[in-house]
Amino acid sequence: xxxxxEGNVRKANPYTPGEQPNGQGVIKLNTNENPYPPPELVAExxxxxxxxxxxxxPDTNSTALTExxxxxxxxxxxxxxIGVGSDDVISMLFMTFFxxxxxxxxxxxxxxxxxxxxxxxxxxxxxxxxxxxxxxxPADYKIENGGIIFPxxxxxxxxxxxxxxxxxxxxANPGAVVIVDEAYVDFGGVSCLPLIEKYDNLIIVQTxxxxxxxxxxxxxxxxxxxxxxKFLNDVKFSVNSYTMNHISxxxxxxxxxxxVYFKNTLEKIINTRENTKRRLAELGFSFxxxxxxxxxxxxxxxxxxxxxxxxxxxxxxxxxxxKPRISDYLRITIGTDGEMDTLIEALKxxxxxxxxx
Ligand code: PMP
Numbered sequence: 001x002x003x004x005x006e007g008n009v010r011k012a013n014p015y016t017p018g019e020q021p022n023g024q025g026v027i028k029l030n031t032n033e034n035p036y037p038p039p040e041l042v043a044e045x046x047x048x049x050x051x052x053x054x055x056x057x058p059d060t061n062s063t064a065l066t067e068x069x070x071x072x073x074x075x076x077x078x079x080x081x082i083g084v085g086s087d088d089v090i091s092m093l094f095m096t097f098f099x100x101x102x103x104x105x106x107x108x109x110x111x112x113x114x115x116x117x118x119x120x121x122x123x124x125x126x127x128x129x130x131x132x133x134x135x136x137x138p139a140d141y142k143i144e145n146g147g148i149i150f151p152x153x154x155x156x157x158x159x160x161x162x163x164x165x166x167x168x169x170x171x172a173n174p175g176a177v178v179i180v181d182e183a184y185v186d187f188g189g190v191s192c193l194p195l196i197e198k199y200d201n202l203i204i205v206q207t208x209x210x211x212x213x214x215x216x217x218x219x220x221x222x223x224x225x226x227x228x229x230k231f232l233n234d235v236k237f238s239v240n241s242y243t244m245n246h247i248s249x250x251x252x253x254x255x256x257x258x259x260v261y262f263k264n265t266l267e268k269i270i271n272t273r274e275n276t277k278r279r280l281a282e283l284g285f286s287f288x289x290x291x292x293x294x295x296x297x298x299x300x301x302x303x304x305x306x307x308x309x310x311x312x313x314x315x316x317x318x319x320x321x322x323k324p325r326i327s328d329y330l331r332i333t334i335g336t337d338g339e340m341d342t343l344i345e346a347l348k349x350x351x352x353x354x355x356x357x
Contacts, residue, residue, distance in 0.1 A: 017031070018030040027342055027343065031319075032155075032292070032293055033213075033333065034213035034265065035269075035339060039255060040258075042258075045251050062252075064249060067253075069082075069223075069256055075193075075223055081222040082220075084244055086183055086206065086220030087220070089221060090205055091117055093205070097231070098147040100146030101124065102124070103146060104123055104124070105140075105141055105148045106125065106127060107154065108128065109134060111181065111183075114149055134154065134288045148177075149180075150179075150180065151184070152182060152185065152192070153187070153189050155184065156319065156331040159290070163192050163195065166195060167198075170202045173201060180192050180204045181205045183205070184211075187266060187291060187293045188291035202224065203228050207220040208255065212255050212262065214251065217251055219252045272337050273293065276343075276344075280347075284300040284302075284351065286298060293333060294331050296326075304327065304329055307350055311343075311347075311350070316346055318332045319333075
């Protein structure tokens, strides 16, 4: 039944996040979280937090966090925008820069939230097919458009494109803003951050949710030239001034200072990923080479949906999309070595069971 006022409702087709199951014995390899905790300094900030500080509104500019990031990445504080996770940052970017009747461009297989934002902000979009190896063709991005966004490495494929591709797309589109979503870049890609000096239309987005083990703190940021960041802040301050809470600001700033811990954690995850690639290949899986903290794998024989359900029955959660071109694949987040051992043993059981029939 429809109510009379429904004609005026902004109807949305929302993004579906991965499940957050809880309970004992769950192995969660479905949302690309980091299996290791944030550094000790973050624990100290939480322990020392004075509850009286909670009375006050947080700093609207997240100054401590912005300055820590500016120092870490060698840019001016005026070139950084902070948001509540990179989802918030990208949502603000869509609202600010994708404001034309020409289509926003992104790959056909990519982060499914892009389409959701395009819909909610009522901007047209056009998806450009990746090739059979899930690679982008930069020539596709030389058509009329109202902006461009893509992740590098891409999600859910894990495929990393070289900086030359980013540069070719940015150079070919001086009249549109090009957003590179670098949520997974720390796991083996090279950030295109230095290119923001050369291309005034280029903006990069990163997150604390993956490489910095802080998905629950909701911290994301964009880096670009001062003018882009000013427009972005003008929109943000027209929607909600107090987005980032006080504790996340403090914990985020602490995390950025712990570079040795950060690099060690990344090294562990990369090693586990490379081991997991070998073991999955031995079991008959194939996958595009991943430079992210997940592997996008299909099995030669066994159906992905069945593997997904059989893993879930064993309390191992991975991600599966029943969508064209990718329904044969599972996206498996890299956990600890122990978690990956359990996954591989479970997969052996599931696959051998099938082959006995
Ligand atoms: N971009 C990509 C490509 C992602 O996979 C994710 C994680 N779902 C995000 C952005 C958003 O992450 P967060 O909001 O936690 O920073």
